[in-house]
Amino acid sequence: MRKTLITYDTSQLPISLQSYMNDAPIYDSSSSENARTLFIDGAPSLFLKISAKGTLEREYRMTEFLHAHQMAPRVIKYISDDTHDYLLTAAVQGADGVDRHHINDPEQLAAAFGRHLRRLHELPLTGCPYPGRSAEIRQEAIDSGIPASLLEEPNYVPIDNVIIHGDYCLPNVIMENYHLRGFIDSGYGGIGDRNYDIYWGLWTLKYNLDTEQYHDIFMEAYGKDDVNMDGVHYFSQLVDWTE
Incomplete structure (x- = not known):
């Protein structure tokens, strides 16, 4: 999984997500042109996926379903605002x-x-x-x-x-x-x-x-x-x- 250390302006995120950054190092871990994925190297480590509004709801619901069977990360928060969807999950070890x-x-x-x-x-x-x-x-x-x-x-x-x-x-x-x-x-x-x-x-x-x-x-x-x-x-x- 590619991870590139970046400088990221967390003020552009919804306020309810900013507290999860905690001044932690942030890496770009994107693998698709349709979404940006950030790795937050904090305690705990997290992944934040950002995509166009309405595009991450299915992933949110399927991730929760699979997590209930211990086969996917835990969803920390899912937010949809006027322009974007945000899916914050715990990082899986491995x-x-x-x-x-x-x-x-x-x-x-x-x-x-x-x-x-x-x-x-x-x-x-x-x-x-x-x-x-x-x-x-x-x-x-x-x-x-x-x-x-x-x-x-x-x-x-x-x-x-x-x-x-x-x-x-x-x-x-x-x-x-x-x-x-x-x-x-x-x-x-x-x-x-x-x-x-x-x-x-x-x-x-x-x-x-x-x-x-x-x-x-x-x-x-x-x-x-x-x-x-x-x-x-x-x-x-x-x-x-x-x-």
Whole structure:
């Protein structure tokens, strides 16, 4: 996780957030053009995500849901003002999946990555704030311009029966010596089809490790019998059109 020490004018934040800064060193830890993420190196350490108004509510609600199952950081505060959303969370001990301590052993990383996804998909559905994710993902693809006829995969119909992360990539899994400490950036999650997360897991392993040779380790650790490659292909089509 990239962290760059910066000088930050905390007076531009809502007053209720300023007290959490406590003159602590502040680092820019952003990984997206759509949001700014600040690491506050205080006691305790915190992360503050800042994005356009209305864009962080889903992440706030999914983070709270996953935290209740000890799989996400604790939400300290969520605020939405006239222009921005602010999501303040406790920092999770550990490092993400692309940290050198993890990525230097790609076989162990791929196996852990599969096991952690399986744990997520075995969570109970009760209380999840966002059901019906496959229909939402499909609609997003249609809204982006894909003809609906191209989404009629003859061999696959999505089944929403697990909690999905929605952006299951190595940077969004915090581990300590490959042991799960929490999922972050879960704003695309909800009750969805497991093969959507499988698709992203395969994608990130290829992208971050620059090879497909660890795909089988990932799927074996997850449970290969429960992976439907027709479903993975179905969701790859949707992603191709929405990216």
